[in-house]
Amino acid sequence: MLKTFPKGGIHPSENKITSAKPIKRLPLPKVVYVPISQHIGIPAEIVVDRKDKVEIGQVIAKSGGYVSSNIHSPVAGTVTKLDKIVDTRGYKKQCIVIRSDVKNESNFQENEYPLKEEISLQQEEILKRISEYGIVGLGGATFPSHVKLQVKKDKLLDCLIVNGVECEPFLTADHRLMLEKGKEILVGIRILMYALQIDRAIIGIENNKKDAIDLFRSLTSGASGIQIAALQVKYPQGGEKQLIRALLKREVPKNGLPMDVGVVVHNVGTVFAIYQAIQHNRPLMERVVTVTGKKLNDPSNFWVKIGTPVKDLLDAVGGVPEDTRKIVSGGPMMGKALKNTDVPVTKGTSGILVISEDEASRGEPKNCIRCGECVDVCPMGLEPHLLMNLSEKGMYEKAIEEDILTCIECGSCSYVCPSHRPLLDYIRFGKSIGKQLESNK
Amino acid sequence: MSDQTIIVSSSPHVHSERTSEKLMYDVVIALLPVFLVSLYVFGINALIATFTAIISCLLFEYLIQKFLLKTKTTITDGSALITGILLAFNLPAGIPVWMIVVGSLVAIGIGKLSFGGLGFNIFNPALVGRVFLLVSFPVQMTLWPVPIENNTTLVDAVTGATTLGLIKEGVQFGQSMSEISTQIPSTADMFMGLTSGSIGEMSALALLIGGIFLIGRKVISWHIPVTVLATMAVVTGVFWMADPEYYANPLIHVLSGGAILGAFYMATDLVTSPVTKKGMVIFAIGIGVITVVIRLFGSYPEGISFAILIMNAFVPLINRYFKPRRFGSRIKAKIV
Ligand code: SF4
Ligand code: SF4
Numbered sequence: 001m002l003k004t005f006p007k008g009g010i011h012p013s014e015n016k017i018t019s020a021k022p023i024k025r026l027p028l029p030k031v032v033y034v035p036i037s038q039h040i041g042i043p044a045e046i047v048v049d050r051k052d053k054v055e056i057g058q059v060i061a062k063s064g065g066y067v068s069s070n071i072h073s074p075v076a077g078t079v080t081k082l083d084k085i086v087d088t089r090g091y092k093k094q095c096i097v098i099r100s101d102v103k104n105e106s107n108f109q110e111n112e113y114p115l116k117e118e119i120s121l122q123q124e125e126i127l128k129r130i131s132e133y134g135i136v137g138l139g140g141a142t143f144p145s146h147v148k149l150q151v152k153k154d155k156l157l158d159c160l161i162v163n164g165v166e167c168e169p170f171l172t173a174d175h176r177l178m179l180e181k182g183k184e185i186l187v188g189i190r191i192l193m194y195a196l197q198i199d200r201a202i203i204g205i206e207n208n209k210k211d212a213i214d215l216f217r218s219l220t221s222g223a224s225g226i227q228i229a230a231l232q233v234k235y236p237q238g239g240e241k242q243l244i245r246a247l248l249k250r251e252v253p254k255n256g257l258p259m260d261v262g263v264v265v266h267n268v269g270t271v272f273a274i275y276q277a278i279q280h281n282r283p284l285m286e287r288v289v290t291v292t293g294k295k296l297n298d299p300s301n302f303w304v305k306i307g308t309p310v311k312d313l314l315d316a317v318g319g320v321p322e323d324t325r326k327i328v329s330g331g332p333m334m335g336k337a338l339k340n341t342d343v344p345v346t347k348g349t350s351g352i353l354v355i356s357e358d359e360a361s362r363g364e365p366k367n368c369i370r371c372g373e374c375v376d377v378c379p380m381g382l383e384p385h386l387l388m389n390l391s392e393k394g395m396y397e398k399a400i401e402e403d404i405l406t407c408i409e410c411g412s413c414s415y416v417c418p419s420h421r422p423l424l425d426y427i428r429f430g431k432s433i434g435k436q437l438e439s440n441k
Numbered sequence: 442m443s444d445q446t447i448i449v450s451s452s453p454h455v456h457s458e459r460t461s462e463k464l465m466y467d468v469v470i471a472l473l474p475v476f477l478v479s480l481y482v483f484g485i486n487a488l489i490a491t492f493t494a495i496i497s498c499l500l501f502e503y504l505i506q507k508f509l510l511k512t513k514t515t516i517t518d519g520s521a522l523i524t525g526i527l528l529a530f531n532l533p534a535g536i537p538v539w540m541i542v543v544g545s546l547v548a549i550g551i552g553k554l555s556f557g558g559l560g561f562n563i564f565n566p567a568l569v570g571r572v573f574l575l576v577s578f579p580v581q582m583t584l585w586p587v588p589i590e591n592n593t594t595l596v597d598a599v600t601g602a603t604t605l606g607l608i609k610e611g612v613q614f615g616q617s618m619s620e621i622s623t624q625i626p627s628t629a630d631m632f633m634g635l636t637s638g639s640i641g642e643m644s645a646l647a648l649l650i651g652g653i654f655l656i657g658r659k660v661i662s663w664h665i666p667v668t669v670l671a672t673m674a675v676v677t678g679v680f681w682m683a684d685p686e687y688y689a690n691p692l693i694h695v696l697s698g699g700a701i702l703g704a705f706y707m708a709t710d711l712v713t714s715p716v717t718k719k720g721m722v723i724f725a726i727g728i729g730v731i732t733v734v735i736r737l738f739g740s741y742p743e744g745i746s747f748a749i750l751i752m753n754a755f756v757p758l759i760n761r762y763f764k765p766r767r768f769g770s771r772i773k774a775k776i777v
Contacts, residue, residue, distance in 0.1 A: 007765070007766075007768065010457070012455055012457070013455075090449075169455065241768065241769070245768075251768065251769050252769055253769045253770075254767065254768075254769040254770055255769075256769065325448055326448055326449075326450075326454060328452075328454055330452075332452075332453060332454045332455040333452060333453045333454075333455070334452050334453070335452055335454065336451070336452065337448065337449040337450060337451065337452075337454065338449070339449050353454070355454055359455070360448060360454065362450075362456055363456075363460060366461060366518070366559075366560075367558060367559050367560030367561070368560050369461050369464075369559060369560050369711045369712050370560060370711055370712050370713075370714075370716055371461075371464070371711040371716075372711070372715070372716030372717060373459075375716045375717055375765055376718075378765070379768065380767065380768040380769075381764075381765040381766050381767040381768045381770075382765070382767065383716070383764065383765065385716070403767050406767065406768065406769070409452075411452050411453030412453075414453050414456070415453050415455065415456055415457055416457050416459070417456075418457075418459045418460050418461040418463070418464055419460075419461045419560075420456070420460070424451070424452070424453070425451055428451070
C-alpha cells in the first residue's frame with residue numbers, strides 16, 4: 001500500500017506533459033527585473049544604485065530582518081532603474097532592473113559543476129551561508145530557509161522530510177531536477193542532516209514519478225538514514241502538513257509548525273539550492289521553471305534566471321496560442337493568474353501555465369445543494385460551504401471559530417463543487433479579514 | 442491573444458467535470474428501471490401519474506419563479522423533474538389526476554420554493570407533496586390497484602391492500618403471523634415487484650439496480666441507504682424474535698412499504714440530508730428507528746415518508762454537531 005494522508009484530497013488530471021523533457025537553459029535575458037520581496041517576510045533593502053555595475057551573485061538587496069532574505073544579482077550587468085512593477089501576485093513591488101552585460105563571460109557560465117560530495121563546512125558556517133545566500137523555500141511558499149533551520153532549544157527534531165511530491169498537475173520542475181540532479185540532492189540532504197544534527201531523512205515522491213523513485217532507491221541503497229517513500233498520487237500531498245501526516249502519521253497541531261512534531265520539511269529544489277550554496281559557493285540566482293500548457297508548441301522545463309520576464313519564457317516555447325485565456329504563474333490548483341507577461345520569474349515561480357479558452361471556462365455559480373463534496377475533499381477537515389456562507393454574510397468571528405484560518409487554500413473545494421461555487425474566493429477573503437481581526441486582539 | 446481576452450480569476454484554474462445537473466440526471470437514469478417495472482405492473486395508470494407529476498412540477502416551478510418570485514427559472518437543473526418523478530412514485534396508481542396536480546403544487550411551491558428554492562429547502566419536496574396528499578385525501582391515497590391484472594384499463598381498477606396494510610389489519614383482527622402469511626405476497630414477489638403499493642416502490646430489484654448505479658457514480662454514498670435498511674432490519678428483527686407470531690419478519694419490512702425507495706432515493710436527497718458521513722449515519726439510524734416505530738405502533742402501515750421528513754428537520758442540528766474532525770485538533774505527540 002502506498003502511503004498517503006487519510007482525510008480529503010482530490011485527483012485532478014495529472015497532465016505532466018513535460019516530464020520527459022530535460023531541463024534546457026533559457027538564453028540570457030537582455031534585462032532582468034529583480035523584485036526585492038520574493039519571499040515571505042520583510043522585503044530586502046536595496047543596496048545598489050542606478051548606473052552601478054554589478055557582478056553575478058553580488059548582493060543587490062540586503063535581508064531586511066530575521067524573516068527576510070538577501071537578494072543576489074542573477075546576471076553581471078548595469079543597474080538601469082529602481083522601479084515599481086507588478087509581480088506575479090499582482091502587487092506593485094519595488095524592483096531592481098539590470099541590463100545584462102553580453103560581453104561578460106560569467107553570464108554564460110553554466111551551473112554544471114562536478115559533483116562534490118565531501119562536506120567541508122562546519123555546522124555554524126552552513127547555517128550562516130544558507131541565510132546569506134538568499135535561500136528560500138522553492139516549492140512556492142518562499143519561506144526563508146534559515147528560519148526553518150533555526151531549531152528552538154525545546155524542540156526535539158528527529159526527521160528531515162524532503163518534498164519531492166510535486167502534486168500540482170502540469171508541473172514537472174521538481175521531477176526533472178530529481179532525475180538530473182539526484183546525486184547533488186542527496187548531498188544536499190546530507191548537508192541538512194548534518195546541520196540539523198539528525199540521522200533520519202525521508203524523500204517523499206508521488207508514484208507518478210517512478211523513475212525518480214527508482215533513481216533515488218538505487219543511489220541510496222543501504223545508506224545513511226535516507227529513506228525513499230513512494231506516495232499515492234493525491235492532491236494536495238505536497239502541503240507540508242499533509243506530507244508529514246502521510247509519511248510519519250504525525251499531525252501538526254492546529255496552530256503549530258512541523259517542528260512541533262519533530263520534523264523539518266524542505267522542497268527538493270531548495271535542497272539543490274542549498275547544495276549549490278554550500279558546495280559551489282553559488283547563491284540562489286536561478287531556478288527550474290516548467291513552461292507548459294496543452295496547446296503550446298513545445299512545452300519545456302528551463303533553468304531560468306530570477307528576474308527574467310515571463311514573456312521571454314513564453315517566446316522560448318513558441319509563443320502563446322490564439323485562444324489563450326489565462327496565463328498562470330504556478331500550477332492550475334494554486335497558481336496566480338497573471339495580468340500581463342512582463343512580470344518577472346521570482347524565487348517562488350515553479351511554472352508558467354498557459355490555459356486555453358475551452359479549459360478556462362467555468363460554469364455559472366448555482367445554489368449550494370449541500371452535497372457535502374467540498375467537506376469530503378477538504379484535507380483540513382473544514383466545511384468550505386459553511387465558511388463561504390459565513391464570509392459572504394460578513395460573519396468573520398464565527399468563521400474563525402469554524403477554523404477558517406487553518407485553510408491551506410489548496411482549492412480542492414472549489415475544484416469539486418458541482419454547483420461551481422467560488423468557495424475558495426470567499427474563504428480567502430474571509431481569511432484575510434479574520435487574520436486582521438486576530439492580530440488586532 | 443489580446444489583453445482583453447485574458448481573465449485573471451483566482452485559483453483553482455481547473456474544475457472537475459461533475460455538475461449538479463449531471464448529478465440530477467443520473468438520478469433520473471437510475472429511476473428508469475423502476476419506471477419500466479411500474480409500467481408493467483400498473484400500465485397506463487403509472488404512465489399518466491408519472492407524466493402528470495413531472496409536467497405539473499416543472500410548470501409550477503416555472504410559473505412561480507417567473508410570475509410570483511420574478512427570479513431566473515431553474516427548471517432545467519433537473520431538480521423539479523426529480524421531484525415530479527419521486528412524487529408520482531410515492532402515489533398509488535390510479536389516483537385522480539387533479540390530486541397529482543395539487544400534490545405537485547404543494548411539493549414545488551411549499552416544499553421547495555417557499556424556502557428559497559433548491560438548496561434552501563429543509564424537507565424533501567416530493568415527500569412534502571406526498572404527505573400533504575396522504576393527510577388530505579386518506580381514502581384515495583390508500584386505494585392500491587391490484588398489480589398486473591388491470592394494467593391496461595384506465596378507471597375503476599380493482600384495488601387491494603399493501604403487504605404492510607394486510608399485516609396491520611390481520612394483527613388488529615387478532616390473526617397470527619402464520620395465518621397472515623398465507624394472505625400476503627411471497628418475498629420473491631415482493632423482491633420482483635409484483636405486489637400492491639405505490640407506483641415506484643414495487644420492485645426491490647429495480648430499485649436496487651438504480652441505487653447501485655447511483656453509488657457507483659458517486660451521486661450518493663452507501664451510508665444512508667445501507668444504514669436505514671440495516672437499522673430497520675435490526676429493530677424489526679428484535680421484535681420478530683421476541684414474538685414471531687405477532688410481528689412480521691425483518692425481510693418483509695425491508696422489502697415492503699417503500700423502504701427501499703425511501704432509503705435509496707428519498708432519504709439521500711443531497712439538499713435535505715447531512716453533509717458529513719458521520720451525520721448521514723445518525724440521520725439514517727433516526728429514519729430507520731422512526732419508520733419501525735410508526736409501522737408497529739402508529740396508524741400508518743408504511744411510515745418511512747414521515748420518518749424521513751422528521752429527520753429532515755434535524756439535519757441542520759446534525760450538521761452542527763457532527764462536523765468533520767479538524768486537522769490537527771487531536772494531537773498525538775508521537776515523537777520518539
Ligand atoms: S460542494 Fe458545492 S454544492 Fe456541494 S456542499 Fe459544497 S458548496 Fe455546496
Ligand atoms: S477549505 Fe481550504 S483547505 Fe479546505 S479544501 Fe478548501 S481551500 Fe483546501
